[in-house]
Amino acid sequence: MSREVLIEDLRAKGEERIAAIWREVREEAGKFRAEAEQRLAGEQDRCDLAAHEAERIVQRRRTMAARRKAAALVTRAEQELRERLYSLALEQLSGVWSGDRAELLARLAGELPPGDWGLVRVNPADTATTAKLFPGAEIEPDPQIPAGLAATSRDGRITVDNTLSTRLERAWPRLAAELLREVVEDAAG
Numbered sequence: 001m002s003r004e005v006l007i008e009d010l011r012a013k014g015e016e017r018i019a020a021i022w023r024e025v026r027e028e029a030g031k032f033r034a035e036a037e038q039r040l041a042g043e044q045d046r047c048d049l050a051a052h053e054a055e056r057i058v059q060r061r062r063t064m065a066a067r068r069k070a071a072a073l074v075t076r077a078e079q080e081l082r083e084r085l086y087s088l089a090l091e092q093l094s095g096v097w098s099g100d101r102a103e104l105l106a107r108l109a110g111e112l113p114p115g116d117w118g119l120v121r122v123n124p125a126d127t128a129t130t131a132k133l134f135p136g137a138e139i140e141p142d143p144q145i146p147a148g149l150a151a152t153s154r155d156g157r158i159t160v161d162n163t164l165s166t167r168l169e170r171a172w173p174r175l176a177a178e179l180l181r182e183v184v185e186d187a188a189g
Contacts, residue, residue, distance in 0.1 A: 121141075123141070
């Protein structure tokens with residue numbers, strides 16, 4: 001073989017080898033590209049899932065905050081309604097007894113334990129009746145008492161408040177719950 005043929009043969013084999021290497025490099029690059037795209041798609045899916053989870057968490061927090069605000073508004077509205085109903089009930093106390101005021105006062109005085117009552121506070125309209133029920137006691141007119149009486153022993157150690165306003169105050173937690181339930185039921189339907 002001549003030297004030129006040999007060089008030409010070596011050159012052709014070298015080019016073939018270079019072409020084979022380039023094919024291998026392209027194949028390898030294609031595999032890397034496909035793997036990278038696959039990993040990127042997986043990362044994109046994970047990011048989408050994380051974004052949806054974060055969105056769900058934010059929405060849940062907003063919902064919980066809205067529920068807390070709504071509950072606070074309902075509580076405040078119920079408290080305001082309770083207070084208004086209590087105020088209205090207090091206003092109605094003097095007219096709640098349909099019978100004789102003297103009879104009511106005698107009944108309430110009869111509920112007091114036996115004792116030496118030195119001071120009895122009553123509505124100014126009831127002073128004469130009270131003086132008959134408690135002879136010898138000081139009768140003090142109190143416009144803050146709509147009906148009933150508050151008696152204090154002579155030694156000042158015992159005071160019994162048997163006014164309708166005190167009775168209302170003691171019964172109010174139970175009455176308020178019933179009234180609120182009725183108001184809510186009426187409003188609902």
